Amino acid sequence: MKLNNKIIISLILTNGALLFSSCEKFVDLGAPPTQVITGDAFASDASANSVIRGLYSTVLNINLSGTTTFFTGIAADDLQYNATDAGITEFASNNILNTNNNVANLWYNCYQLIKNTNNAISGLDASNSLTPTIKDQLIGEAKFFRAYAYFYLVNLYGDVPLQLRNDLYSFEDASLPRTDKQQVYDQIVSDLKDAESKMQTNYDATASPRGRANKAAASALLARVYLYQKDYQNAELYATKVLQSSDYGMPAPDKNFQNTSSEVILQLGNLTGVTTFGANYITAATAVPGYTLPDAVYNSFESSSTTDLRKMNWTSLKTISGKNYYAITKYKVASGTGAEYHIILRLAEQYLIRAEARSRLNNLSGARADIDAVRSRAGLTGINNGSNQTQLLTAIETERLHEFFGEYGHRWLDLKRTERANEVLSPVKSNWQPTDVLFPIPQAQILINTKLTQNPGYEN
Incomplete structure (x- = not known):
């Protein structure tokens, strides 16, 4: 099919996006009107840049930070979870219906982001009027977010349709079957490698601090993807690319979630400086937060010789009506204005990715050094020098729990990728079944697209 330069580019999510009622209002970061003509949108550096800024607005408007965090957590x-919304309690009991609106919205929203990135990539590729370096940067950002959306889709749902074409092919692509997850992962890697090669090292100085993807963001997400694929040599390689940069650091736990933190690799800026995390984790003194830290996780922090600074700074005991709750206080501001953005990539993950990769590659001393970098920031002593590979991997799993609780589904995805979900969750989840490691494909999608199949355990 011949590419028409009058493709309509949709930039704003249609109704149906899941936004939590306590979330802040997100600022429009310069997105153009809801629809623009491709020939106009990509005719100049400024207009093309505006289209890509619209992708960041889309990520905020669909609350991808919240949906990939709360449901998986x-x-x-x-x-x-301390409230009674039936659509959310299904996640807590791992008894999710295939008609669950939250599951459906997460699916829809990821594909909305993918649709927008596909349209942007197509328009950028076809343009002959952009400054080459700017064109490359913008293509890199679009491919980064396409990879990011597919990363969550393939990890939450398994095999998913792989849609890579613009809206001109929407009719043909409306009935795509599920694509094998390895092929989806191959596309994620391809997009991120291309993004890394095209994007600049420096951040866009005109955007919010570290608020536009750069080369390090692509490298960081590649390191994660390679770890999930058990390609430990490349996981170590790409994590090292980020860790060897002098642009990033490990500030104290009471500072690292501020929007000026040197730990930030990529964050999503907004007008208020208040995040969906602060809005859902922090409440008034007499109110129970919607989401808190389970007692078992709180009690798993070290406190024998020194207190873990993460426990001190990222949790807070609240007693309401005689019951104890452990509030999550990584983000400190719940309403009004603040200085916090949604941090989607940060340096501690790169240390723990490299630690795990090195441990798997039998570089135990290197693994210990990386674990200790994270523990030192938390005010803890180093890991035992005599730890063997099994002990180091256990320590890394624990550090990942203590470092990333309540953030972007890290714990859920860690238990799945290491094949420990059944062992860890079956004792604490009365209705746990092995098939619960995947969410159901939205039944409404299966009714529309008969080539889609349902995940095991959700057929009825």
Whole structure:
């Protein structure tokens, strides 16, 4: 099919996006009107840049930070849900219906982001009027977010349709079957490698601090993807690319979630400086937060010789009506204005990715050094020098729990990728079944697209 330069580019999410009622209002970061003509949108550096800024607005408007955090957290064991919304309690009991609106919205929203990135990539590729370096940077950002959306889709749902074409092919692509997850992962790697090669090292100085993807963001996400694929040599390689940069650091736990933190690799800026995390984790003194840290996770922090600074700074005991709750206080501001953005990539993950990769590659001393970098920031002593590979991997799993609880589904995805979900969750989830490691494909999608199949355990 011949590419028409009058493709309509949709930039704003249609109704149906899941936004939590306590979330802040997100600022429009310069996105153009809801629809623009491709020939106009990509005719100049400024207009093309505006299209890509619209992608960041899309990520905020669909609340991808919240949906990939809260549902996965309570499906795992690192978040406790304290309200009574039936659509959310299904995640806590791991008894999710295939008609669950939250599951459907997460699916729809990821594909909305993918649709927008596909349209942007197509328009950028076809343009002959952009400054080459700017064109490369913008293509890199679009491919980064396409990879990011597919990363969550393939990890939450398994095999998913792989849609890579613009809206001109929407009719043909409306009935795509599920694509094998390895092929989806191959596309994620391809997008991120291309993004890394095209994007600049420096951040866009005109955007919010570290608020536009750069070369390090692509490298960081590649390191994660390679770890999930058990390609430990490349996981170590790409994590090292980020860790060897002098642009990033490990500030104290009471500072590292501020929007000026040197730990930030990529964050999503907004007008208020208040995040969906602060809005859902922090409440008035007499109110129970919607999501808190389970007792077992709180009690798993070290406190024998020194107190873990993460426990001190990222949690807070609240006693309401005689019951104890452990509030999550990584983000400190719940309303009004603040200085916090949604941090989607940060340096501690790169240390723990490299630690795990090195441990798997039998570089135990290197693994210990990386674990100690994270523990030192937390005010803890180093890992035992005599630790063997099994002990180091156990320590890394624990450090990942203590470092990333309540953030972007890290715990849920860790238990799945290491094949420990059954062992860890079956004792604490009365209705746990092995098939619960995947969410159901939205039944409404299966009714529309008969080539889609349902995940095991959700057929009825």
